[in-house]
Amino acid sequence: MALPLHGEAPIAVYSTPIALSIGDPSGIGPDIALAAWTAREKHSLPPFFILGDPVLLNARARQLGLDIPLSVCNPDEAVQRFCHYLPVVPLANRLSDTAGIPQIANAAGIIEAIERATNYVLNGQASALTTCPIAKKPLYEAGFSFPGHTEFLAHLASRHLGRDVRPVMMLAGPQLRAVPVTIHIPLHKVPEELTTDAILETIRITEHDLRTRFGISNPRIAVSGLNPHAGESGALGHEDDAVIRPAIELLKSEGMIIRGPLPADTMFHRQALTTYDAAICMYHDQALIPAKALAFDETVNVTLGLPFIRTSPDHGTAFDIAGRGVARADSLIAALKLAAQLAAYHHGQKTPK
Structure with a gap:
């Protein structure tokens, strides 16, 4: 990529x-x-x-x-x-x-x-x-x-x-574009601030700007889960299926190329990075840690929207x-x-x- x-x-x-x-x-x-x-x-x-x-x-x-x-x-x-x-x-x-x-x-x-x-x-x-x-x-x-x-x-x-x-905040580096849905809030507040509407709006703005500013005609979007293993079918949290998945299914029905919710711990290895144009993450560090770990000195903060x-x-x-x-x-x-x-x-x- x-x-x-x-x-x-x-x-x-x-x-x-x-x-x-x-x-x-x-x-x-x-x-x-x-x-x-x-x-x-x-x-x-x-x-x-x-x-x-x-x-x-x-x-x-x-x-x-x-x-x-x-x-x-x-x-x-x-x-x-x-x-x-x-x-x-x-x-x-x-x-x-x-x-x-x-x-x-x-x-x-x-x-x-x-x-x-x-x-x-x-x-x-x-x-x-x-x-x-x-x-x-x-x-x-x-x-x-x-x-x-x-x-x-x-x-x-x-x-x-x-x-x-x-x-919408995007961290854009040589290998990864990462976008957090929630940003500067304490971690314990993320589940209550994370809504299907917020996820939809973040993804739509990201997809729009990838097309109109980055020149990617058919952006591929990967969406992380919130909980470990994307909730493990509800065993490790309900938000992945109850809050994140409905947004993905709606956008998929509208024709967007989108996958998820995906376990965050398998989204950022070398092979995975080649399969999408932007990663939508659920909270600040979930997006910024891989972006900065991959290319701290070359990554750029871009404000979309x-x-x-x-x-x-x-x-x-x-x-x-x-x-x-x-x-x-x-x-x-x-x-x-x-x-x-x-x-x-x-x-x-x-x-x-």
């Missing part, structure tokens, strides 16, 4: 840059953003601009021993400047450079970067959105009312469209290594390349499957 992570996006998409939000500046967001630009030729990266604070980026570059020329500009100038300069669209809210120590005072700038980057994508000044990692706690302490990054993006999309938007392309690295802020020069930019590089490829297909250009 070849996933569109490493090929070059068609050159036409390069007429519009990718918007990159800086994330929490006390984490490794600035580090990996700077490193990605330095590796732009080696990895044939699409042009991008950073929503951030040029003073902070200059200071972090010096701290990391990097000589990176910045160009403060607007999004429309980013493609032209990207070859020789790192384009930075400055924020109204300044950011403090306290590597490794998150600051509540940075919350306004972090949120501004996400919101403005989203607006640039929605109004066509950017082809896609890639986001550097944020930490929820400092944002909550500053009054941020959304459970996380993805929910905030869904709110912004809903406000733009005038209707509700349901985001939005009216725009959004990707991000599959890791967090890593405050403990921020500013030390050891953070790897591999996942961000993969996220930028996948964003360009998905945007190319979204705009009617052929992209690898």
Whole structure:
């Protein structure tokens, strides 16, 4: 199963840059953003601009021993400047450079970067959105009312469209695309939150985006069970037959290529991975553990169900290594390349499957 992570996006998409939000500046967001630009030729990266604070980026570059020329500009100038300069669209809210120590005072700038980057994508000044990692706690302490990054993006999309938007998380790596139905909730709450309707909606959004964004004409979907051995015919839990199976049977009757519920412990070995295009899992770790175990540095977090392309690295802020020069930019590089490829297909250009 070849996933569109490493090929070059068609050159036409390069007429519009990718918007990159800086994330929490006390984490490794600035580090990996700077490193990605330095590796732009080696990895044939699409042009991008950073929503951030040029003073902070200059200071972090010096701290990391990097000589990176910045160009403060607007999004429309980013493609032209990207070859020789790192384009930075400055924020109204300044950011403090306290590597490794998150600051509540940075919350306004972090949120501004996400919101403005989203607006640039929605109004066509950017082809896609890639986001550097944020930490929820400092944002909550500053009054941020959304459970996380993805929910905030869904709110912004809903406000733009005038209707509700349901985001779906996908972890896309070289060998596996994995989608959890339930995400950031305690494990003991999963059975009560897991409904047939939620499973149906998640699978339908996934199947739709596999066709319309990944260019897979007839997606093959594998669905995990919740309990060990997919419930063992009810001996190890009733949810597999009572909640998951009805969703699968309905979608199968509608013509979808779908299998399950399958025992999760046999879904992710090498041979099994060749039999489907996406795995639908019932909870967060059931999806993310195999995705990250198979390709931690190359896996990309993709948000499905939005009216725009959004990707991000599959890791967090890593405050403990921020500013030390050891953070790897591999996942961000993969996220930028996948964003360009998905945007190319979204705009009617052929992209690898």
